[in-house]
Amino acid sequence: MNNEKVLCLTDLTMSFGNKRVLNGVNLEVYKGQIIGYIGPNGAGKSTTVKIMLGLIEGYHGTIEIFGENIARGDFAYKRKIGYVPETAEVYDNLTACEYLTFTGELFGLSSVEAEKKAFNLMKEFNLESVFHQRLSSFSKGMRQKVLIISSLLHDPDLLFFDEPLSGLDANSVMIIKEILNQLAARGKTIFYSSHIMDVVEKISNRIILLVEGRVVADGTFAELQAQNKEGTLEEIFNQITGINNHKEIAEKFVGIVSEGSNHG
Numbered sequence: 001m002n003n004e005k006v007l008c009l010t011d012l013t014m015s016f017g018n019k020r021v022l023n024g025v026n027l028e029v030y031k032g033q034i035i036g037y038i039g040p041n042g043a044g045k046s047t048t049v050k051i052m053l054g055l056i057e058g059y060h061g062t063i064e065i066f067g068e069n070i071a072r073g074d075f076a077y078k079r080k081i082g083y084v085p086e087t088a089e090v091y092d093n094l095t096a097c098e099y100l101t102f103t104g105e106l107f108g109l110s111s112v113e114a115e116k117k118a119f120n121l122m123k124e125f126n127l128e129s130v131f132h133q134r135l136s137s138f139s140k141g142m143r144q145k146v147l148i149i150s151s152l153l154h155d156p157d158l159l160f161f162d163e164p165l166s167g168l169d170a171n172s173v174m175i176i177k178e179i180l181n182q183l184a185a186r187g188k189t190i191f192y193s194s195h196i197m198d199v200v201e202k203i204s205n206r207i208i209l210l211v212e213g214r215v216v217a218d219g220t221f222a223e224l225q226a227q228n229k230e231g232t233l234e235e236i237f238n239q240i241t242g243i244n245n246h247k248e249i250a251e252k253f254v255g256i257v258s259e260g261s262n263h264g
């Protein structure tokens, strides 16, 4: 593992109104690491990522990316970043070709270069026949693949993926997992959030668990296993986050659903 520091968060806090969402997050991430950033709904994962991308302001603490404090306002670092958001506004009226050429150009590629690279990448996902179709006609998984391609066109050094496997079928998941592994082997750093625990378990070489805006576990899967009684990452997650009454919650939920049901 390389010891070049790519990301450094020091005492990161963030509030929305009176609500404290991040409670002093400290992290150092090194080149070539694949970080699985996990946590319950609302833990603050997307907020952390959006702050690092400069999409949310008003945080306290320090964020250094590639050694630069991002508060200085020099956004050159963004050119070396790729991002797949959790929910994306894709420009539905554009064709895949138009959208990808446009995003490639935003990151400094020439239009010819962006289009050629986009086409070649679409082809690897068997999407070449829809290259000139509007995104509005794409299925969820097809759109997700376009977003993944769009985040990688400029060959970024640091990738932020928020639930990158959303909507992808089993074969595509295997391909993306392999792509992430190969990118990391080439020195790319990957920071991704996902709720799909078996995938996080398999592909991350470091797992960070955030609960209520605090890092409560940080280590390789083997290290987390050694610190906890449970076996799979899903079980470790449930053990640490203290949610072990799934059955009772489900029973209550179904009870409420069936309340007063005289609907025939």
Ligand SMILES: Nc1ncnc2c1ncn2[C@@H]1O[C@H](COP(=O)(O)OP(=O)(O)OP(=O)(O)O)[C@@H](O)[C@H]1O
Pocket: 016, 021, 039, 040, 041, 042, 043, 044, 045, 046, 047, 048, 086
């Ligand atoms: N723009 C906003 N204004 C007010 N509150 C917000 C805003 N964005 C996020 N929050 C709140 O911050 C908390 C953390 O949200 P965040 O989206 O970071 O969680 P998450 O860990 O990514 O969750 P999930 O797993 O559900 O995607 C939530 O309580 C959310 O309601």
